[in-house]
Amino acid sequence: MKDAPLLHQNALPRPASLNWSQWYLSILKGAVGLLLILLIALLWLLRQNDIDEQRSTLIADVLWLEQSVRFHLEGNSEQLRQLALDLTRTTDPDALFILRARHILKNNSELLQLLWLDAAAKAVHGMPTRSLPRHGKDASGQDPVNRSIELAQLGKPTYSDAYWVDDVAQFEVYVPIFDEGEHRGTLLAVYSLPRLLKQQVPWWFAAKYQVRVLDANGNLLASKSKIDAASTTLSYPVIFDPPGFGMVLQVTAYRAAGNLAQTLIAALIVVLAAAVFWSLWAVRGLIQRRIDAEQALRSEYAFRKAMEDSLMVGMRARDMEGRVSYVNPAFLQMVGFSADELIGLAPPMPYWAPEEMERTLQLHNDVREGKAPHEGFEIRLMHKNGSRFDALVYEAPLIDADGEQTGWMASIIDVTARKHAEELAQQQQEKLQVTARLVTMGEMASTLAHELNQPLAAITSYNTGCLNKLESGNFSAEQLKEALEKLAVQAQRAGHIIRRVHDFVRKSEPKRVPCDLAEVIDDSIGFIEGAAKARGVRIVREIQGMRPELLADPVMLEQVLLNLMRNGIEAMRHTPSEQRRLTVKLSQLDRQQMEIRVVDRGPGIPPEVEEKLFTPLFSTKAEGMGMGLNICRSIIEVHHGRLWVEANPDGGSIFIITLPIVQQ
Structure with missing residues (x-):
């Protein structure tokens, strides 16, 4: 009897455990049934989604094809417009038409013929023949060519309706020729619809779709398709304009190969079975993992x-x-x-x-x-x-x-401290640039004094001559006027030299203004030309005719060019006198960049020195500070450009500067 209570206590949990198992199995059966229902619904939704996606892809591809063909036709029309305009401007329109027509027909295989008609609709020239593509009248009793020419006289290209010639559907485009507002003729181009589809429909498009061109009555004009593929009812038409006249570009999708539904069902059944077994296994350690996860979460x-x-x-x-x-x-x-x-x-x-x-x-x-x-x-x-x-x-x-x-x-x-440090560094850099300009001007002081002495001596000479004339009384007003005009020119020259020196050495904030690099180069050469002559160096400037302006600080660019030119002059001190030539070239690389090249005929720069040439405090001169080229590169980089050096194939060095035309 003593064992009875113990047996009773051990038996108590069993009904609860069984009830839990039955409840758990019921949930599991319901979950499996729900999963099967969801699987069927998923198959149906995926099928509908596949159809919708295929239709969306078809529409997008059709719109792309229509836009591509339209852009191509408009591009050809623009070429014909330009040809019509050039025919009225050239002195030899016959040669121009033959040359341009041959080029257009060669690059556009869909074009069968290109004609030049005069104001009376008579063929002046034609490639490959002068014969009109069609003669006679249409069903309405009108000449289609004359009707199209009349419409083209409104000022824009006019397309004709499609017609058949030798079982080939084709259409025409008419571009008027105007000279000073008067109609002088018409350019007529004949398109082949089959060739147009062959040229404009890519292979991958034809592998997916059947492309057809239908007229307003639904009759087939041209098509491009993959013969061994069966089409479906999934189709999308779009108006084919130009040329218009009710023509339609109809694209039909091919039926996809394979049975995706069966493969998907089998895969989902496998996934469903795996999910059921996984769920049974996962419940076993669910509670323990949850406890572990909570502990890990607290630690994290x-x-x-x-x-x-x-x-x-x-x-x-x-x-x-x-x-x-x-x-x-x-x-x-x-x-x-x-x-x-x-x-x-x-x-x-x-x-x-x-x-x-x-x-x-x-x-x-x-x-x-x-x-x-x-x-x-x-x-x-x-x-x-x-x-x-x-x-x-x-x-x-x-x-x-x-x-x-x-x-x-x-x-x-x-970043307050960092910005303060950057501002301080910028101020130091600007001070260093001003100092470098003063050093440059100091090195050229004797040359500038000699250059300034010439206009001052001329002013003195003209002034003495005028006084002598006045004292002698033997003079005319014309003689004094001529002398005074020459005196004014020399005074302006001296003032220009002084103003140029003042602008170069004064301390100012970097200022981006529209500037012509040719003027910057001329001002820089004007500074250093005297020093170059003193050393027997000839400065050659090579500047292209057309050049755009760009936003830059001209004084800072002058500082860079002066430094590079002075280095080039000094590098040629041991070069034979007949070879002492410093060349400054200005050219436009492309629409985005201008390039300046400073070319000397010195001994060149060794490779081991070239790597450290722009490093601060590195100099090849005994008296140099090693900051000139570093400052030059900093100035060019401030202008979003580049500065580097290359070896001159003829001997010497080439310093190359590229500057963007539009600053970012």
Whole structure:
């Protein structure tokens, strides 16, 4: 009897366990049945989706083909328009027509014939023949050629309806020829519809679709198709305009090979069976894994919290409405507020600087709309005590465990010290550039003094001559006028030299203005030409005729050119006198870049020196500071250009400068 209670206690849990098993099996059976239902529904939905996707692809491909053919026809019409315009301008229209017609027919195989008709619709020239493509009258009793020419006289290309010649459907385009507003003739081009489809329908398109051109009555005019493929009822027509006249471009999709449905059903059955077995196995350790996961989550949260608290980068999270939902200690230290003061706040924020309020609000709205730049943006924020600081902000979407965005997470870096250092470095660089200009001007002082002495001596001479004439009384007003005009020219020359020196050496902020590089080169040569003559060096300028202006600081570019030219002159001090030539070339590389080449005939630069040539404090001269070429490269890079050196095949060096025509 003592064992009875124990047996009773051991037997109590069994009914609950059985009930749980039955309930679990019932759920499992229901889940399997639901999965089968969902499988059937999935097959049906996938089939419908496949049909819809195929139709969408068909429509997109048809629109692409129609646009491609239309662009091609319009491109040909534009060539004919240009030919019609050139025929009225050239002195030999016959040769021009033959040359251009041969080129157009060679590059457009769909064109059968190109005719030049005069104002009376008579053929002047034709390729390959002069005969009109069709004669007589149509069903309405009118001559189709004359009717089309009359329509073309309205000023734009006119297309004809399709017609048959030797079992080939073709149509025509008429382009008027006007000379000073008067109709002088017409250009007529004949298209072959089969050739047009063959030329414009790519192979991959024909492998997928049957392409047909139908007239307004539904009759077949031309087609291109894959013969061994069966078409389906999936078709899409689009109006074929130009040429119009009710013609339709109809594209029909081929039936896809294979039985995708059976393969999909088999795959889904395998997946379903695997899912059932996996679910039975997964339940076994579900509870234990959940406990382990909760423990791991607590550990992960503690680790993340410690990591965020140790960061020097400010972290701030906002929800989709822009309210602050999280801040880390680094951000709180930046702005001076506590977490309780910021959590839940909506814009405007108390740490926004009032003077930057409008821009800050715009950036806030851009972030909410998903327009935040990936490279981050700079903004000025305000500490609680009123002090300002510059911050670099990187915004990223805040995604939850379900993969849905719940807000935005920002990483904020205080860059006030860095910006101050950059500004200081920029100021030092500008001072160094001014110093370099003064050094350059000092080195050329004697030459400039000699250059300035010439106009001053001429002024003195003309002035003495005028005084002598006045004292002698033997003079005429014309003689004095001529002498005074020459005196004024020399005075202007001296003033130009002084003003040029003043503009070059004065300290000013870099100023981008539209400038002609040829004028910059001429001014630079004017500075250094005297020094070049003193050393027996001849300066040759090679400048192209047409050149665009670009935005640049002409004084800074003059500094670069003077430095490069002075280096080239000094490099040729041991070169034979007949070879002492410094060439400055200006050319346009393409629509985006201009190029300047400074070519000397010196001994050249050794490869080991060339690698360190633009390094600060490196110089090949005993008295050099090693900053000239480094400053030159910095100036060119400020203008978004490049400066490098290459060996001259004829001996010497070539310093190459490229500058963008449009500054970014």
